[in-house]
Amino acid sequence: MIRLASVMPSTSMKIAVSRLFPRLYFRRVTAATISGSRHPPITSEPIPTSLAQLHLSPICRSFLIDVRNLLAVLNTRLIRRHPSNNGRVRSGRSSTAPAGRILTRTSTSNELNDDEKGERNESNDENGKEDPEEQKKKEMLRRMRNVFMVTLVIYAAFMLFGPVGDLPPGVVGTTWSDFTGRLLPTGQIWKIVVFPEREIAFVYMYAGAKTASGENLERIYRIQIPSVNRFEGEVRAAEAALKLPPELWTQIQYRRLDGVSSVLTLLIIGAVALGIYFLFKRVKISFNITDVMSSLTKTKLNIIDPHSKGGKLKIKFKDVAGLHEAKIEVSEFVDYLKNPGRYTKLGAKLPKGALLTGPPGCGKTLLAKALAAESSAPFISMNGTEFVEMIGGLGASRIRNLFKEAKSRAPCIIYIDEIDAIGRKRSDASASGFGSGSGEEEQTLNQLLVEMDGMDSAQGIIVLASTNRADILDKALLRPGRFDRHITIDLPTVLERKEMFELYLKRIKLDHKPAYYSRRLAQMTPGFSGADIANVVNEAAIRAASTEKALVTVEELDFSLQRVLAGAEKRSRTLIEEEREIVAYHESGHALVGWLLEYTDALLKVSIIPRTSAALGFAQISPRERKLFTKEELFDRMCMSLGGRAAESVVFNRITTGAQDDLEKVTKSAYAQVKIYGMSERIGPLSFPPQPGFEAEAEFYKKPYSAMLQHAMDQEASNIVSKAYFTAEKLIRDNRNLLEKLARTLLEKEVLSYEDIKALIGPPKYGDKQVIELAEHILPKPESNATF
Known part of the structure; x- marks a missing residue:
């Protein structure tokens, strides 16, 4: 029977290992003479297997003794630090190690003792200065370091003595194509030994084997196997393709590795687990903190x-x-x-x-x-x-x-x-x-x-x-x-916003009473939540403090309102004169169309100052708080939204990308009129609102109409948008002189208010569009005894 020898490590590796673990050694086993063979026997060559072929018991025993000694040294350091020992230094041989083993590290232990004394002296000097909790944290970190050191040593031992990837002398690596094209046709392969765990095979040639061209071959070749299950079948297929008779087919053997790798892996896992367990056990007893899982x-x-x-x-x-x-x-x-x-x-x-x-x-x-x-x-x-x-x-x-x-x-x-x-x-x-x-x-x-x-x-x-x-x-x-x-709990009404403004304005220093501002601010902030109102008041106070004012005035309140609505001003964002002019006409187009139509909302302010919200300008309106809208009201709002694009087309004979947000709003409104509100005469009173929560249901819930009806709805929505655009464009052409006044004044002042627009082009065509005053009515009161 052949006993395979182990892979020999390098000399430097053996020296490093001998210093760490003196008893750990390697043994080479020579190959026995093969009796009855017609070829010369293989001499004692190192055969590349892993640690499997070593004598397992002595190796593991000496390895465990070395690890035990290392743990004993670390444990001695921990005991010396423990308060129960009262600073006593344990000397002599560790009770956990056999005689002679710990003596190999006498100098190392002495060095550790000296270092330990220095650490203990430093710790004693700091006891009167440091907080006890801080000392406990440092002690815990030291113990974690020790566990990490032990784990690192075990892992290093595994990496040193585990399976190696380098080929030892006398073994040549080869490929599958070289094996089938050069080695197999010679018919001088003694046997193939396969190690399934490592997915490699070793090809043993007869002594003096040569190729057909007279090239001398090595004794042993190693092949990496892609698939162990198909290896033998592929070898037989290659031999059949070479027309070799079955009696000359190569002998294939399968060998299992011993469990050294598994044992070392289990040792590492066990050492880490035990180290962590004892670490947390000590921490829990010493510091009285809860378990990690219980805290999670x-x-x-x-x-x-x-x-x-x-x-x-x-x-x-x-x-x-x-x-x-x-x-x-x-x-x-x-x-x-x-x-x-x-x-x-x-x-x-x-x-x-x-x-x-x-x-x-x-x-x-x-x-x-x-x-x-x-x-x-x-x-x-x-x-x-x-x-x-x-x-x-x-x-x-x-x-x-x-x-x-x-x-x-x-x-x-x-x-x-x-x-x-x-x-x-x-x-x-x-x-x-x-x-x-x-x-x-x-x-x-x-x-x-x-x-x-x-x-x-x-x-x-x-x-x-x-x-x-x-x-x-x-x-x-x-x-x-x-x-x-x-x-x-819906968005607050105008009366509720007035109450909220008064509540928050009482908390800052104003130049007038809160009631002086609350009514107007409530009218200018439709759709604001309580958090938005609090933010407006806080931004005004921050603005007043940053400008070193003693009181908050209407200027700061207006500044904070514009900041919350459209973002902070970006006057450093320079625009070329052509772009600035386009923005002025665009915003003037919105204002003029809304001024001339009947059902549009009140215009509060027009500005061409760039903002952080990526807007080069904006027109602020004050929508009335209504829940119901007619078809005519929705149409006029669409015309006002398209007034900017129409003004660009009429004045410059070209359009820009500045109307993107306006087009999105108009398209959404048009499709809502056709698909949801049933306002299209062609489609009829049908409604197909989006159904949230039906993503995983049948296709019917996603699109419960035919392709023909979808096409008709698309056409109808397009017709509504086109009609609104042509209406806005006609208003711009018919009132070109008013547009020029607005745009030129806006270029000069950058901001126009409702009163400024009224002074420039006169009152609105269909009556004053000023914000509707608050209706005086009694708010609901509770019937219980709770104090509101």
Whole structure:
């Protein structure tokens, strides 16, 4: 039987290894004489296998002893630092190492001891100066370093003595084509030994083998095998193609490597795992900190309990400006939490939940906090994005912990902000190919549904949630018995904006009373949310402070309003005179067409100052707060939007890219009239609004009409846009002199107000388009005792 010898490492490698691990050595095994062979036997050549052919037991034993000694040295250093030893230095031989082994590192240990003494002296000098927590952190870093050193040594040993990629002397690498074209036809291959684990094969030639041309061949060749399973079949096919008789076919042997590589891998993994385990065990005992997993799975609750010291919410209903209808609805929850007997004696049950919907920045979170403060109930809040993280099942666990905490503090209020993060519609198995409930978000949603079903209304727990995407929430979450109330918090009306401006203006220093500005600012900010209004007031205060003014004036308020609407001015953005002129005529075209039509909105300001929002100019209008529009009103608005493009065409006989935003608005309006509002006589009263949430459904929900009807709708929308453009162009041509006045004055002043335009070209054709004054009417008042 042939015993394969191991691969010999280089001399420098052996010296380095002997210094680290003295007992680790290599043994070469000579090949036995092959009896009965007609060819000379192979002499003792190094055969390139991995560490598999070494004597495993002595190697592993000496390797483990060396690792144990290294750990003993590191452990001695750790013991010396530990306070329980009172600074005693352990000397002599380690009790964990056998006699003689640790003596090979006496000098090294002494050096470590000297270094250690220096470190200990430095540590003792700093004890009176450093914070104890800082010392604990340093100690933890030292221990982590030691574990890293041990891991590095083990990994280095594996890399040194594991399978090597270099070929030893006497072995030549070759390719498959060279094997089949040069070696195989000679018929002098003794055998082929295949090692499946390493996907290599060694070809052993007979002594004195030569090619047909007389070239001497080496004894051993190595081939890299792409596929072990097909190797033998390809060799046989090549021999058949060479028409070699079966008795001359090459002998192929398969050999398995010993488990040294696996043993070393397991040793590395085990050493790292044990090191980490003992490290965290020491850290947990010494520093009394929670486990890593428990910190990851901990529920992140924000609890404000009015019964605890410093836990009262300072926000009341009176601090929330506007939102009158919403405050009336939520005031019933306040009355129930304060006087539950009034409702229970009539058989009424407290609604389990209320969903606050509306655009961002309208005060949904603020209203929830005010509700908790008015009811004097604990307020437990959590964001929807905090439930689901990288650990599976964490979201459902946090839902259970949330409701468990709420039940222990009942009566209380649970508030989940941005619930659409976990409350999205569950996937359909037929559409996605997977069963519902397969995602982490869906498991979290299912747990929330279960908790809200199992919640008793007599416990006094109210679940509030807010979102600005109510259209994507699951229907099971919105049904009665879960979120019974759906409270819409829309953008504030003009009266509510007036209240908000007065509230925020009271917090800054003004040159007049807040009421002096609030009415006008409310008229100029349609579509602004409460957050936008707060931003306008804050920007005015910042502007006044930056210009070193003692009070905020109308100048700063106007500046901040323009900044929020169109961005900051960019006067450093230089425009060539031709572009500046085009922008002036473009904006004048918008203003003139809107001035001459009947159903357009009031024009507040026209500017050609470049802004950071990539706008070279803008025309600010004040749209009336209306919900219903006629076909004629929509058409006039389209004409005003196309007035800039029409002015460019009439004055310069060419058009530019400046009307891109205007064209987008006009196209959207035209298609809405045809496909949604049913305002086209040709198409008729049909409506095909976009269906959110039907992306995975049948094609019918995406496009429930024929290609012919689609073509007709496209033509009708194009006709509406063309008609609006020709109307705007005719108005520009008929009033060219007024356009010239506006454009030239705008080039000179850069900004024109409503009064400036009225002085230049006269009053509007269809009456004054000034902003409609506020209607004086009584705002709704709550019937409960809550203070608004």
